[in-house]
Each structure stands twice: as C-alpha cells, then as structure tokens.
Amino acid sequence: MAYHRITTTINGATDVVDVPSNMTLLQMLRDKLALTGTKNGCAAGECGACTVLFNGEAVNSCMVLAVEADGADIVTVEGLAHDSQLDPLQELFVSEGAVQCGFCIPGMLISARALLDRRPNPADHDIRDALSGNLCRCTGYVRIIKAVKEAAKRGHAEPA
Amino acid sequence: MADNKQSANDGGRIPDVIGESVIRLDAREKAIGATQFADDFQFGPGLLYARILRSPHPHALIKKIDVSKAKALPGVKAIVTGDETPGFIGLYLQDRHIFCRDRARYVGDPVAGVAAVDEETAEKALELIEVEYEPLPGVFDPEFGVGPDAPLLHPDLGQYEVVNFVFPKPGTNISNHFKIRRGDADLAWAQCAAIVEKKYRVPHIQHVPIEPHVAVAKWDEGDNITLWGSSQSPFAQRNLIAKALGLSQSKIQVIAPVVGGGFGSKAGVSMEALAVVIAKAVKGRPVKLRLTREEEFFTTFVRQGLVAHFKMGCDKEGRLLAMENTYYWDAGAYTEYGVNMTRAGGYSGTGPYDVPNVKVDSICVYTNHPVGGPMRGFGMPELHSGLEQCVDDLAHHIGIDPVEFRQLNCIRGGDTVATGMTMHPIGLPECIDRVAKDIGWGKKSQPSAPNKRRGKGIAMMWKAPAMPPNAGSSAQITLSEDGTVTVALGGQEIGQGTFTVMAQMAAAALGVPYDWVKVATPVDTKYSPYEWQTVASRLTWSMGNAVVAAAKDARQQILDLAAEAWDEDPDNLDIVNGNVISYKTEESMPLKNMVIYGLPNPKGDGWIGKPVLGRGSFMPTYVTGLDAETGQGPRAVVHYTTGAQAVEVEVDMDTGRVEVLRAAAAFDMGKAINPEMVKAQMEGGLVQGISTALFEALKLKNGVVTNPSFVDYRIATTADVPHELFSEIVEVPQDDGPWGARGIGEHSMVPTIPAVANAIFDAVGIRMESPPYSSEKVYLAMMDAGIVK
Ligand code: FES
Ligand code: FES
Numbered sequence: 038m039a040y041h042r043i044t045t046t047i048n049g050a051t052d053v054v055d056v057p058s059n060m061t062l063l064q065m066l067r068d069k070l071a072l073t074g075t076k077n078g079c080a081a082g083e084c085g086a087c088t089v090l091f092n093g094e095a096v097n098s099c100m101v102l103a104v105e106a107d108g109a110d111i112v113t114v115e116g117l118a119h120d121s122q123l124d125p126l127q128e129l130f131v132s133e134g135a136v137q138c139g140f141c142i143p144g145m146l147i148s149a150r151a152l153l154d155r156r157p158n159p160a161d162h163d164i165r166d167a168l169s170g171n172l173c174r175c176t177g178y179v180r181i182i183k184a185v186k187e188a189a190k191r192g193h194a195e196p197a
Numbered sequence: 198m199a200d201n202k203q204s205a206n207d208g209g210r211i212p213d214v215i216g217e218s219v220i221r222l223d224a225r226e227k228a229i230g231a232t233q234f235a236d237d238f239q240f241g242p243g244l245l246y247a248r249i250l251r252s253p254h255p256h257a258l259i260k261k262i263d264v265s266k267a268k269a270l271p272g273v274k275a276i277v278t279g280d281e282t283p284g285f286i287g288l289y290l291q292d293r294h295i296f297c298r299d300r301a302r303y304v305g306d307p308v309a310g311v312a313a314v315d316e317e318t319a320e321k322a323l324e325l326i327e328v329e330y331e332p333l334p335g336v337f338d339p340e341f342g343v344g345p346d347a348p349l350l351h352p353d354l355g356q357y358e359v360v361n362f363v364f365p366k367p368g369t370n371i372s373n374h375f376k377i378r379r380g381d382a383d384l385a386w387a388q389c390a391a392i393v394e395k396k397y398r399v400p401h402i403q404h405v406p407i408e409p410h411v412a413v414a415k416w417d418e419g420d421n422i423t424l425w426g427s428s429q430s431p432f433a434q435r436n437l438i439a440k441a442l443g444l445s446q447s448k449i450q451v452i453a454p455v456v457g458g459g460f461g462s463k464a465g466v467s468m469e470a471l472a473v474v475i476a477k478a479v480k481g482r483p484v485k486l487r488l489t490r491e492e493e494f495f496t497t498f499v500r501q502g503l504v505a506h507f508k509m510g511c512d513k514e515g516r517l518l519a520m521e522n523t524y525y526w527d528a529g530a531y532t533e534y535g536v537n538m539t540r541a542g543g544y545s546g547t548g549p550y551d552v553p554n555v556k557v558d559s560i561c562v563y564t565n566h567p568v569g570g571p572m573r574g575f576g577m578p579e580l581h582s583g584l585e586q587c588v589d590d591l592a593h594h595i596g597i598d599p600v601e602f603r604q605l606n607c608i609r610g611g612d613t614v615a616t617g618m619t620m621h622p623i624g625l626p627e628c629i630d631r632v633a634k635d636i637g638w639g640k641k642s643q644p645s646a647p648n649k650r651r652g653k654g655i656a657m658m659w660k661a662p663a664m665p666p667n668a669g670s671s672a673q674i675t676l677s678e679d680g681t682v683t684v685a686l687g688g689q690e691i692g693q694g695t696f697t698v699m700a701q702m703a704a705a706a707l708g709v710p711y712d713w714v715k716v717a718t719p720v721d722t723k724y725s726p727y728e729w730q731t732v733a734s735r736l737t738w739s740m741g742n743a744v745v746a747a748a749k750d751a752r753q754q755i756l757d758l759a760a761e762a763w764d765e766d767p768d769n770l771d772i773v774n775g776n777v778i779s780y781k782t783e784e785s786m787p788l789k790n791m792v793i794y795g796l797p798n799p800k801g802d803g804w805i806g807k808p809v810l811g812r813g814s815f816m817p818t819y820v821t822g823l824d825a826e827t828g829q830g831p832r833a834v835v836h837y838t839t840g841a842q843a844v845e846v847e848v849d850m851d852t853g854r855v856e857v858l859r860a861a862a863a864f865d866m867g868k869a870i871n872p873e874m875v876k877a878q879m880e881g882g883l884v885q886g887i888s889t890a891l892f893e894a895l896k897l898k899n900g901v902v903t904n905p906s907f908v909d910y911r912i913a914t915t916a917d918v919p920h921e922l923f924s925e926i927v928e929v930p931q932d933d934g935p936w937g938a939r940g941i942g943e944h945s946m947v948p949t950i951p952a953v954a955n956a957i958f959d960a961v962g963i964r965m966e967s968p969p970y971s972s973e974k975v976y977l978a979m980m981d982a983g984i985v986k
Contacts, residue, residue: 073237074230076457078407079490083907086407114230123229131224134873137881138692139227140234140408140457165915172907174407174458175692177884178915179922180877 043107047072048116056103063087065103066113074114074143078172085171088144089113095151097170114143117150125191126150129184137175145171149185157192159185212705215936218873219711221697223455223690233719234457235427236411240483244413245274247475247486248319249468250309250326251496252301255337255565255900256350257330259299262309267325272318275478276326278309282474286441287533288433288465290365290372291358292351295441295470301330302350302530303567304900305496310475312484335565335900339504339525342370342562350530350563360665363536364825372528373536373561375543377615377828380554385519389510391594397583398967399503399950400894401527404572405912408457409493412469414476415483421448422473423483428453429464429689430730435722437466438473449473454719459691460885461571464732465534467497494905498570499895501535502527503542503579507587509552515597517606519554522546524580528561528569535569536561541663542576544823544833547615548584549608549625549659555615557828565900571732573882577660577947578889585656585951586964599955600633603657608839610929616823616833624865624927625839629657635861635923636843648850651858652960656948657841661834662733662940666820670736670743671726674703674751674811680775680788682709684747685717687728688740693942694874695736699744701870702935706748707811708772709788726814734838734940737870739815741935746813755792758806762796817933836931838939840864842883842948844919846956850985853976855957857887857917863925864944868937876924879945883922886949888913892969 038057045052047070056065063080066072066089075098078086082100089098090112117124126149129135136142145168152159152167159167164185173181226232252259264276279298285291297306309326313319336342336350347370351357355367365372386392412426422444428434431451439446456463472486488496508521524542528535543559592602607629608614610622636653644651662668673685684703690696700714717725728740752772759777760767769781778785795806823830844860862879869875892911896904904910930937950968958964963978979985 067237071239073233076234076408077236078409079907081490081906083490084407118229123225127225127228130228131220134218134221134224134877136221136224136227137694137877138406138408138456138458139223139232140406142227143230146228161920165918168915170914172405172407172912172914174405174460174885174912175881176877177880177882177913178918179880179884182915182918 041104043104045106045108046110048112058104060103061099062101062103062106063098066098072113072115076140076143078140085144085148086141088147088171090147090151093151093154095148114146117146124150125188126185129188133180133184133187135176135180135184141171141173145173145181153189153192157189159189211936214701214711215705215870216868216872218871219697219701221694221874222700222716223696233454234408235425235454236487238413238425240413243482245312245314245479245482245484246316246319247310247312247472247484248316248323249307249471250323252304252306252308254301254330254332255304256333256335257301258333259297259301259308259328260331261329263327264309267311267322270318270322270325272314273311273322274314275312275475276309276322277475277478284441284443285357286437286466286470287531288437289360289363289537290533292372292533293531295474303565305567306530307471310471312475312479336370337564337566337900339527339562339564342564343525343560350565362822363540370563371560372532372563373539375540375559375828376826377543377546377555377557378826379615379829382519382521382554382556385554386510388512389518390513391591392508392510393587393591393594394508395583395587397505397507397586399579399582400967401502401566401897402500402889402893403494403895403910404460404462406458406460406462409488409490410463410468410497411485411487412472413483413485414472416473416476416480418480420444423450423452424469424473425452426469427456427463428469429456429459429691429732431720431722432687432727433730434466434469438470441470450721450723452719452721453689456689456691460573461732462498464571464730467570490907491905494910495567495895495902498572499529499567500572501529501538501569505580505583507583509587509591511591511595513595515592515595515602515605517550517552520547520552521556522584524559526561526569527564527566529564529566531568532561532563534571537663538569538571538576542580544616544828545577545659545661546580548581549657549839550606551608551612552615557615566897567902573885573943574660574947575663575733575943577658578886578950581656581658581947582950582968585948586954589955589958600629600638600655603629607657608659617829618832621836621932622929623837623839624929625657627927628839628841628863628865631863631925631927632841632843632861635925636845636859638843642845644847649847650850650960651845651847652956652958653843653845654952654955654959655841655843656951656955658944658947659837659839660944660947661837662735664729664733664735667816667818668729668735668739669814669816670728670740671814672740672743672747673726674707674747676788676792676809678790678793680709680792681713681715682707683715683717684744685725686740686744687720687725688736689720689731691731693878694871695740697874698737698870699740702741702744703748706745707752709775713775734942734944738931738934738939741938742815743813745935746815747811750813751809751811754809754811755788758791758796759786761805762799764799836939838864838866838941838944840944842952844952844956846953846960848957848960848975850979853972853979855891855970855975857919857953859921860919861923861925862945863927864941865927865929866941867931867934867939868928869926870936870938872926875926875941878942879924880922882945883949884913884918886946887917887953890950890953890968890970892971894969
C-alpha cells in the first residue's frame with residue numbers, strides 16, 4: 038500500500054500525516070488522529086454523520102480520500118468551539134433540547150455552520166434543505182430546525 | 198405499594214425539579230463531540246477486526262465448511278464456525294445458536310467469523326471460506342407458514358428451553374400462540390347493527406439507529422470476558438451469553454457507553470455474542486465487530502411483519518359489541534424475542550377499547566425472513582395500524598363521527614380490559630379531545646393547489662411495558678466530599694433522556710440541586726447495579742422507583758446523623774438545597790464532608806456517622822399469569838400508557854404524494870418529570886411514525902432484502918417534518934410510579950400509521966392494504982378506485 042505525506046489544517050492547527058492512498062478522510066480523522074467526534078453512520082455518503090467543513094464547505098468525509106485533504110482546511114465538531122466558548126449553534130442545540138442520542142449531532146452542527154456562514158439569515162426552507170442530507174432517527178428534526186433558526190437570529194443581533 | 202408513592206415523606210408536595218424542563222445533562226458533551234460511543238474507544242495496535250460470513254440462502258442445510266484457504270491468508274488470526282457454538286441463546290425462547298450449525302434459516306444467518314489484522318483482510322478471508330449448502334424450500338408468508346404445506350423450520354422446537362408464559366407448538370412453525378376468549382363473539386355478531394371485516398398487512402421495517410451496531414470483545418487466559426458494545430441490555434447480554442457458552446455470569450463484564458440510537462435494535466443479544474466467540478479463538482486480544490450499514494438493515498433485529506384479520510361490530514348506538522382479531526406475525530428465522538411481541542400483541546389485541554365479546558389469536562410464525570426483534574412500540578404500531586382503520590370504517594358505517602365513536606368506546610379507568618384486568622385511572626378521553634381540538638376536527642381546510650386534496654385523521658393507542666412479570670431495577674447513591682451526588686444505575690441512555698430524568702429524581706428525593714447530580718457512566722455490569730433491560734419504556738417508572746428509593750435511603754442516613762448531632766427527632770429535619778435543616782430550631786448545616794466523614798460526637802470525644810451509601814431497588818410483584826386458553830387473569834401487565842394522534846394530510850392527485858401538514862399528539866404519561874423532554878419524545882416518535890407510514894419497508898424477495906441502503910430505504914428527513922406540531926401532556930398519575938410517572942418513549946409512534954391512513958381516506962376515500970403510503974402506491978390505489986385516470 039502506497040503511503041502519502043499530506044499537510045492539512047485541522048481545527049486551526051496544521052498537521053503532517055502519513056496516509057495510505059485508499060484511506061478516507063473520515064478514517065484519517067477517527068483512526069489516525071483520534072478525532073472521534075466525527076461519526077461513521079454508513080461510510081457510503083448517505084447519512085451525513087461524518088460531515089466536516091472542507092475549505093468552508095460541508096462534505097461527507099467518508100466520501101473524500103485523505104490524500105485529497107492535502108493543503109485543505111478542515112473543521113470538525115471538535116473545532117467549532119473557540120477557547121471553550123461554544124459556537125452559538127452548539128449552545129442552542131443544547132438549550133433548545135435538539136440533542137437526543139447525539140450520534141447525528143456533530144454532522145448536523147457542521148452542516149448548519151456551513152449554512153449560516155453562507156447564508157446568515159436563512160429561511161425555513163433553506164434550513165431544511167441544508168440539513169436534508171443529515172439523517173436523525175431520534176429527534177424528528179423539530180428542535181434541530183428551531184435551534185438553527187435561533188442561532189441565525191442571535192448571529193444577527195450580535196455579529197461576531 | 199405505599200412505599201413507592203412519593204407523597205410518603207413530603208406531604209404530597211412535588212419538589213420543584215420534578216416537572217421542570219432542566220437541560221439534559223448529556224447535551225453539552227454531545228454537542229462538542231466529546232461523548233464516547235462504543236466505536237470511539239481506543240484499543241491500541243493489538244486490536245483485531247472481525248467480519249462475518251453469512252448465509253446467502255434463506256433456508257439451507259450446511260453440509261460442509263472448509264476454512265483452510267482462508268486460514269492460510271496472511272493476517273488472518275482465527276476463523277470460527279458453528280462447531281464452536283453448540284449452546285443455545287435467546288431471551289424468552291432459546292432457539293438459536295450464536296453461529297448456525299447444521300442449518301441456515303435466513304439470508305444473513307452467521308455461518309463463520311474471521312478475526313484479522315484489519316477489516317480488509319478479514320473481508321478477503323470471507324471470500325476464501327468454502328461452504329457447501331443444500332438449499333431447502335422456505336417460508337415467506339406467515340399464513341402459509343402455519344399451513345400443512347409449509348416446510349418445518351425448527352424441527353427441535355419441542356426441545357428448546359422456554360419461559361412459562363410462552364406456548365410453542367412443536368411439530369409446527371408456531372412458536373407462540375396467545376389467545377383471548379371473553380364473552381361470546383360468535384353470538385354477539387347477530388346483535389350488531391354494523392360489522393366491519395378486513396385484512397391488513399404491515400411490512401418489515403428496520404430500526405435504523407444512526408449508530409450501527411458495534412461490539413468489541415476480549416477473552417483472557419483465565420476465561421474472563423470483557424465486552425464493550427453499543428447496548429440497551431448489558432445485563433441481559435451478560436446473562437444470555439454466559440448461558441449459551443456454559444459460563445458463570447461472573448466471568449463476563451459488559452461495558453456499555455451511551456447508545457447512538459437503539460429503538461429496540463440493541464436490546465437482547467443480536468450480534469455481540471459473535472464477537473465474544475471469535476475473541477475466544479484469539480485469547481488476550483480485543484476483537485472488534487462493527488456492522489456495515491448494509492448488514493444493519495437485515496442481520497440484527499428487524500421489526501417483524503404482520504398479517505392481521507379484523508372483525509368488529511357495534512350496535513345501532515355505536516357501542517362496540519364484539520371483536521375477533523387474528524394476528525399472524527411474520528417473526529423470522531428465530532423468535533427468541535419475537536414470541537413476547539406476539540404475547541403483547543395478544544393481550545393488547547383489542548386496542549384501547551371496551552368490548553364485551555372478544556376473540557383474539559396472536560400467532561408467532563417462523564419464516565425464512567430476518568430475525569424479528571423488539572422495536573419501538575413492541576407490536577403495537579403494527580396491530581393498531583389496521584385496527585384503527587377498521588374502527589374508523591365502523592364509525593362511518595353506523596353514521597357516527599370517528600372522534601365521537603372513540604369517545605364512546607374507549608377504555609376508561611375502572612373498565613375491565615379484555616384479559617380481565619381492571620384498568621387503572623387513565624386520561625385517554627382527554628387525549629382524544631385535545632388532539633381533535635388541535636387539529637381542528639370537523640373543519641375542512643382549503644388545499645394549497647387545485648390538484649390537491651386535504652383530509653384529517655385520528656387514531657388512538659395503548660401499550661403496556663411487555664416484559665417478564667418480575668423485571669427488576671436497582672440503583673445506588675454515593676456522595677462526594679463537597680456534597681455532590683453520583684447515581685449508579687444499570688439502565689442505558691439511548692437518547693431518550695433517562696440519565697437526566699434519573700438525576701432529577703435523585704435530586705428531588707435527596708434534597709440537592711439538580712446540577713449536583715451525576716450519573717456513573719458507562720454502565721458496567723461489574724460495577725453498576727442490576728437493570729433488566731432498557732426497553733419497554735419502563736425506566737422512568739421502574740428504574741425511577743429504584744433511584745428514588747436509593748436517594749431516600751441516603752437521605753435517611755443523613756437525617757439520622759444530623760438528628761443525633763443536634764439531639765433532635767429526624768422527622769423534624771429535612772434536606773433542602775443541599776443543606777440539612779431543622780424545622781424546629783432552624784439550624785442548618787451543609788451536606789459537604791459530613792456525608793463522608795460523619796460529624797464530631799456531640800457528647801464528647803470521637804465521631805458519629807459513616808460514609809453515606811444509599812441503595813434502592815424495585816421489582817413489580819403483582820403481575821399474574823394468564824390462562825393459556827382464554828388469556829384471562831387478574832393482572833396481565835403493570836400498567837398501560839394511552840394516547841392519541843391526529844394529522845392533516847394533503848394528497849397530490851397528479852403524483853399520489855402524501856404530505857403531513859400538521860399533526861397533534863397527546864399522551865398520558867402519568868407525570869411529566871421533564872416536560873420538554875417528554876415533548877421531544879412525542880415529536881421524534883411522530884416523525885418516525887410518519888416515516889413508517891409514508892416511506893419505510895424492507896423489500897423482501899424470497900427472503901432477500903433488496904433495499905439495504907439509505908438510498909433504497911428512505912427514512913424521514915428535515916423535508917418531511919410537518920410545519921405545525923402540537924404535543925400535549927396529560928397527567929393522570931400512576932399509583933406506583935415516581936411522582937405518578939409512567940413511560941412515553943415508544944408510545945409516541947404507535948398511532949401514527951392509522952392516523953395518516955385515516956386522513957388519506959378522509960381526503961380521497963381510499964384505503965390501502967399496507968403501508969408505506971408511497972406516492973406510487975397511493976396513485977395506483979386512486980387509479981383503481983377511479984378517482985384519477
Ligand atoms: S458516514 Fe459518511 S455519509 Fe454516512
Ligand atoms: S439525536 Fe439520535 S440520531 Fe439524531
């Protein structure tokens with residue numbers, strides 16, 4: 038198996054990692070770097086549990102090869118908070134009761150973050166569209182949608 | 198039962214934290230990605246990976262297995278087959294081997310297991326294992342399965358070990374037959390002014406937890422086994438695996454971190470024992486078995502299919518006179534767990550109705566389909582699906598509004614249910630009223646486009662915890678030097694919020710702030726107190742009683758100590774907000790230190806007290822057996838949770854697409870310990886119910902699941918959530934529940950399928966034999982009915 042040395046920035050820190058050519062970004066994060074916040078729900082690009090920000094875009098990390106992350110800027114759920122100050126989305130997921138088993142939540146949060154970065158004032162259907170690739174079996178999405186709405190409102194009231 | 202009533206030491210006052218929507222204690226950790234699920238544990242470079250070779254045949258004899266080529270593959274560490282697993286395993290009926298031996302009974306039945314240095318190597322090894330099968334004819338329909346032409350799937354049924362409330366019929370494919378005979382249904386039909394008779398089917402579905410099953414097992418040289426896994430049932434797994442392997446339960450330690458969605462699929466033993474048996478072949482090294490999403494769809498548990506025949510009649514005033522319901526459960530290759538779904542479907546087989554003449558037959562049938570197991574609702578969503586449609590039809594026949602018809606006939610506190618048990622006080626009539634009001638019952642609203650039609654539908658439900666009569670719970674309370682509290686328990690957090698509710702109860706019963714309470718995690722059978730299983734929506738009630746008892750025990754120890762120090766009667770003392778106070782002298786002292794070190798002896802030298810350790814347990818003792826021929830007995834179950842849902846749908850006449858526009862749910866959970874979390878259960882259950890009504894079915898073709906992926910098996914997404922939702926809490930207290938509480942988790946998806954079906958009928962006047970009510974099926978049904986051309 039051929040190995041490649043790649044340089045990526047993960048959650049703000051730049052790292053050099055040796056990865057086999059068939060390793061996915063998800064495997065690299067979880068198995069090589071022990072960043073287990075990003076989840077594996079299907080390994081087939083169908084559930085969204087593995088969503089990370091890849092140069093600012095929400096992508097399914099199980100569908101990206103680790104070597105493709107050479108030179109990229111990656112943000113995982115572990116990188117959403119800054120100096121133990123939670124992202125408003127994280128705060129609102131907690132306070133709105135949007136978290137049940139929590140397995141889908143890292144991917145959900147990342148997709149929501151990508152949405153708010155792109156569109157700070159999303160309509161209801163924007164939120165539903167942006168999260169439609171993130172499956173959740175517990176919550177019925179009701180409070181997740183509400184939390185994203187509230188986070189958008191808050192983002193507007195006090196721009197960071 | 199007085200001991201369990203929470204009014205005992207607080208004069209009936211309900212503490213503030215009970216009924217308060219505190220923030221879930223696990224939410225923050227989950228939202229920052231720090232929570233460790235089973236797949237997140239690190240085992241270092243010694244970890245081996247397992248893969249399973251599965252039968253490609255729905256029914257076949259296994260003639261020969263040759264593993265020599267696979268064994269020779271570099272990186273392969275061990276291969277095991279059914280030769281290693283002569284013992285039987287199963288919760289209620291021990292009808293399966295961990296790896297199948299002479300016979301495979303479903304596509305996916307584990308035939309061999311490989312441990313290798315990585316998953317890829319293990320996968321390659323599977324291809325090198327040579328198995329010679331002799332395919333046999335199969336059973337793919339439960340009604341065929343009970344007939345004379347069906348091949349016999351379990352010739353040894355008569356020899357299997359079985360609990361005393363399940364009745365297998367050796368020499369047939371029937372592993373349980375539950376009957377109710379009450380009154381005389383045959384005579385009653387003549388007095389009916391209207392009768393509805395109809396057959397409905399419910400397809401197999403899968404639980405689809407977003408976290409797939411994962412288990413890591415290690416077997417050491419001293420034959421001590423450690424099993425880490427995503428599990429709703431660490432204690433049941435310890436017990437069942439020990440029995441199957443002929444070991445003492447004390448040899449097995451199950452460590453179970455929080456579960457990433459269970460819905461029943463991670464109850465009992467589904468795939469965990471495979472990892473244990475493989476680990477035995479590589480002693481000392483941990484072995485990880487992680488199911489792929491494809492395997493998840495058909496190799497663990499699925500929700501069993503149902504073929505149901507209903508007949509029901511009422512008099513001209515609309516009073517139900519008789520019901521005759523026959524349920525054929527398509528229970529799959531092994532029914533070790535399914536037999537009890539059949540039993541639950543039997544004793545609750547009338548739905549929540551007051552009917553004098555009843556005949557119910559609930560029949561558990563072996564088929565060559567995936568293994569039926571517990572799923573949210575435990576048989577109730579399936580049987581209510583057709584039953585609540587027949588009730589609607591009957592109401593229409595006799596000319597009574599469906600809501601009114603249900604008010605007239607629904608079971609009420611004090612009524613005798615079909616098994617002979619007297620119903621405890623319940624709020625079902627109020628639940629019906631509330632959802633009818635929320636949905637605007639009786640008012641037609643305008644469709645959003647000319648090619649669309651709208652309709653409203655209602656359905657109600659009941660469900661009792663289905664479990665052995667003596668399923669127990671236990672809990673322990675310890676305190677730290679600063680007075681903060683740790684609750685040790687054996688029930689599992691599977692997303693439902695039980696750890697939070699237990700912390701609220703402990704805080705309330707002990708007298709400390711909620712945020713002083715932690716739960717000892719992960720659940721570990723070596724250190725955590727016993728809990729039967731996290732199923733049946735039984736924890737709030739059963740484990741809650743245990744936690745409250747433990748907290749009261751600790752509280753009493755603290756009060757006794759303070760009383761001795763202050764020379765007072767403990768009855769004059771209380772613990773409020775983490776301080777012991779005296780109502781008489783108004784003295785006060787913090788819990789800190791005294792709960793560990795005791796207090797200086799007020800009478801001189803030395804100390805009084807000792808570290809506080811509260812213990813509590815609970816087990817229902819009053820459930821009785823039921824007559825095998827009539828299903829009659831004084832108390833079939835511990836209690837029933839009841840409720841109703843109503844929905845408004847819009848049907849697109851051009852495509853057949855059904856959209857649920859708004860929905861209302863009302864359930865009587867006795868007391869909502871955390872109202873927002875209760876509502877979150879109602880929302881999640883409703884959307885899961887909508888998903889099963891509109892999208893979900895395992896497509897089975899000669900025993901093969903042809904849609905085992907998220908692309909081909911669609912579940913609800915954000916796009917499918919109704920834009921308006923009502924979640925209503927009705928509280929008629931449970932006499933032996935903590936502060937009156939009983940369960941709500943599963944109930945929230947029970948009436949959804951028939952509510953949607955009744956709304957579709959209201960909109961376009963069609964009924965379909967089975968869900969899911971996909972666009973295609975609805976469109977074709979409208980064509981058949983001549984509504985569209
Ligand atoms: S794990 Fe990547 S989409 Fe499911
Ligand atoms: S919270 Fe469990 S899958 Fe979303």
